[in-house]
Amino acid sequence: MKLVTHTWRTLISRPPFYVMAIFFLFMLLVPVMTNDLYLIGVLVLANVYAIFASSWDILSGYSGKENFGHTLFIGAGAYGAAYLNLYLGVPPMLNLVLCGLIGAVFGILIGIPCLPLVGPYLALATMAAASIAERLTMIFSKYTGGEEGLYGLEPITAGPVGDYYLSLILVIITTVILMAIGYSKQGLILRSIKEDETASEAAGINTTRYKLVAFAISAFFAGMGGAFYAHYQMYTGPSSLSIIMAITIIIICMIGGMGTIVGPVLAAYMLTVSNEFLRSIGDFRLLVYTGLLVVIVLFLPRGVFTVILERLPRFGQNREASKP
Amino acid sequence: MTKDGLEIRAVTKTFEGLTALSDVSFSLEDGKIMGIIGPNGAGKTTLFNVISGFLRADQGQMVYHGKDISSLKPHQVVDLGMARTFQIVRPFKSMTVFENTIVAALSPRSRRSRPKGVKSDETAMNVLERVALDHKKDESVASLPMGDLRRLEIARALATYPQFILLDEPFSGLSLKEMDALAGLIRNLLDEKCTILIIEHKLKILMSLAPRILVLDYGKVLADGTPAEIADNESVIRAYLGRRGHAGVDTTN
Numbered sequence: 001m002k003l004v005t006h007t008w009r010t011l012i013s014r015p016p017f018y019v020m021a022i023f024f025l026f027m028l029l030v031p032v033m034t035n036d037l038y039l040i041g042v043l044v045l046a047n048v049y050a051i052f053a054s055s056w057d058i059l060s061g062y063s064g065k066e067n068f069g070h071t072l073f074i075g076a077g078a079y080g081a082a083y084l085n086l087y088l089g090v091p092p093m094l095n096l097v098l099c100g101l102i103g104a105v106f107g108i109l110i111g112i113p114c115l116p117l118v119g120p121y122l123a124l125a126t127m128a129a130a131s132i133a134e135r136l137t138m139i140f141s142k143y144t145g146g147e148e149g150l151y152g153l154e155p156i157t158a159g160p161v162g163d164y165y166l167s168l169i170l171v172i173i174t175t176v177i178l179m180a181i182g183y184s185k186q187g188l189i190l191r192s193i194k195e196d197e198t199a200s201e202a203a204g205i206n207t208t209r210y211k212l213v214a215f216a217i218s219a220f221f222a223g224m225g226g227a228f229y230a231h232y233q234m235y236t237g238p239s240s241l242s243i244i245m246a247i248t249i250i251i252i253c254m255i256g257g258m259g260t261i262v263g264p265v266l267a268a269y270m271l272t273v274s275n276e277f278l279r280s281i282g283d284f285r286l287l288v289y290t291g292l293l294v295v296i297v298l299f300l301p302r303g304v305f306t307v308i309l310e311r312l313p314r315f316g317q318n319r320e321a322s323k324p
Numbered sequence: 325m326t327k328d329g330l331e332i333r334a335v336t337k338t339f340e341g342l343t344a345l346s347d348v349s350f351s352l353e354d355g356k357i358m359g360i361i362g363p364n365g366a367g368k369t370t371l372f373n374v375i376s377g378f379l380r381a382d383q384g385q386m387v388y389h390g391k392d393i394s395s396l397k398p399h400q401v402v403d404l405g406m407a408r409t410f411q412i413v414r415p416f417k418s419m420t421v422f423e424n425t426i427v428a429a430l431s432p433r434s435r436r437s438r439p440k441g442v443k444s445d446e447t448a449m450n451v452l453e454r455v456a457l458d459h460k461k462d463e464s465v466a467s468l469p470m471g472d473l474r475r476l477e478i479a480r481a482l483a484t485y486p487q488f489i490l491l492d493e494p495f496s497g498l499s500l501k502e503m504d505a506l507a508g509l510i511r512n513l514l515d516e517k518c519t520i521l522i523i524e525h526k527l528k529i530l531m532s533l534a535p536r537i538l539v540l541d542y543g544k545v546l547a548d549g550t551p552a553e554i555a556d557n558e559s560v561i562r563a564y565l566g567r568r569g570h571a572g573v574d575t576t577n
Contacts, residue, residue, distance in 0.1 A: 185426070185430050185444070188419075188423060188426060188427060188430070189427060189430060191416065191418065191419065192416045192419070192424075192427045195415075195416035195417055195418060195419065196414045196415075196416055196417075198378065198398075198414060199410070199414035199415070199416065199480075200416075200427060201378075201397070201398035201399050201402075202376070202378075202398055202402065202407070202408055202410070202414075202480075202481075203402070203427050203428035203431055203480050203483070203484065204399050204402030204403060204407070204428060204431025204432065204433045204434065204484040205399055205427065205428075205430070205431055206397075206399045206432070207399070
């Protein structure tokens with residue numbers, strides 16, 4: 001009998017892993033197949049949202065601690081990148097790592113007071129934290145550029161195709177790391193916290209510590225994504241802290257399937273691309289888009305990709321009891 | 325004061341004016357088993373919650389192996405070697421039996437206590453074998469009957485290598501055969517010098533296991549003695565078994 005829960009060989013036989021492998025291979029070939037810069041631009045945006053959504057998922061999707069202020073970490077990364085680049089001349093690539101760390105620090109600073117809160121209170125507190133940060137950029141407009149934001153960041157690559165590849169590589173790195181965490185013992189403990197935090201404590205788990213680590217990891221990738229976004233646009237402004245963006249990220253995760261990493265990543269592409277292409281129908285866009293979301297939430301509450309991935313076969317070995 | 329065992333001194337807990345525990349004191353030596361009985365609402369589960377760190381006592385002191393545990397968090401209590409089960413089972417519903425048990429095997433206590441070289445997976449498998457759930461290890465807990473869920477609760481507690489176990493009505497919802505198996509498991513634990521505090525309504529089986537029983541009523545210790553002493557105690561019969569009841573009558577339930 002095999003005692004090990006997962007080995008790499010058993011993992012790759014699972015739908016989430018081979019689906020992601022095929023998907024990323026396809027995405028790597030996109031610039032070869034097309035030179036439509038508009039499409040490439042849309043996909044860069046999708047890449048950025050994939051990072052935001054999957055990083056939200058490792059905390060909130062796994063542990064059930066719904067963070068409605070993920071943009072605080074994104075904004076910390078974006079403004080951090082702007083200051084480091086504009087005032088200290090830190091190169092963009094280094095900024096990705098540094099701003100990830102800035103994000104993680106914010107994650108811990110917000111996590112410590114927010115973790116004892118449960119249910120809607122955690123959601124409200126995190127949302128308030130992001131709103132306060134957004135407001136502060138207006139109040140201290142002398143330093144933050146206020147509504148105008150901060151301009152003139154160095155571009156991170158030479159052009160759109162470079163931006164595309166860099167952002168895609170960041171998505172791949174993020175996805176691989178977050179999936180590895182999700183399938184690791186850390187991920188199992190986070191899931192136990194979501195299911196029943198009391199029982200998890202009774203099993204001897206210091207749940208606070210695991211949640212705080214999840215906050216830091218989640219905020220690291222959000223900060224990194226924020227820094228990329230700022231350099232990509234060569235600008236950062238209060239919109240990187242907006243609640244609307246925080247809600248969009250949560251919607252992506254809900255539609256894709258919370259607590260799966262893969263679901264939010266794929267949903268980021270699905271929603272970003274469909275949102276762009278629906279522009280062709282003009283004013284009806286929002287109606288169709290929100291209608292689509294409502295239908296999915298009503299009929300596939302566990303997420304589109306959760307349901308699809310569960311129906312895909314698992315290769316090799318005798319099938320064990322399948323699980324999401 | 326002895327350095328062994330658990331000592332509870334004058335513990336009081338109130339909920340918005342309602343006294344759940346009032347001046348409760350007792351001590352339990354290592355390797356012994358004590359039963360706790362009392363009518364519904366007598367404060368039995370509250371006592372467990374206070375000992376295991378899920379509730380803070382308003383007054384009083386609790387000492388385990390010479391260490392004050394009154395202000396510890398639940399995982400810190402487990403870390404000292406005290407594990408508990410819940411009266412209403414609390415499985416991690418979206419996980420398999422094996423994954424449920426692994427969570428406890430990943431606790432610092434379990435990592436520290438098991439023999440060198442043993443992995444958390446093996447610890448989990450071992451305890452599942454002990455409670456005879458190993459053949460269902462890959463089943464989702466959502467499909468398990470009550471008897472299995474009770475055993476899973478115990479497996480999760482055992483995976484933390486406890487020296488002291490608090491069992492909250494472990495026999496409720498079990499078939500006669502399952503009850504025998506669980507009684508056997510509890511005797512095994514006692515042979516291994518595990519200390520056990522057990523809340524149970526099924527008096528017959530409790531009295532066969534525990535040579536000492538504590539009776540709680542309205543949060544107070546009503547009696548503390550052998551099953552025979554308890555059964556003869558006037559105030560216990562009045563409070564717990566009913567005015568006209570006889571100790572022998574209700575024991576089947």
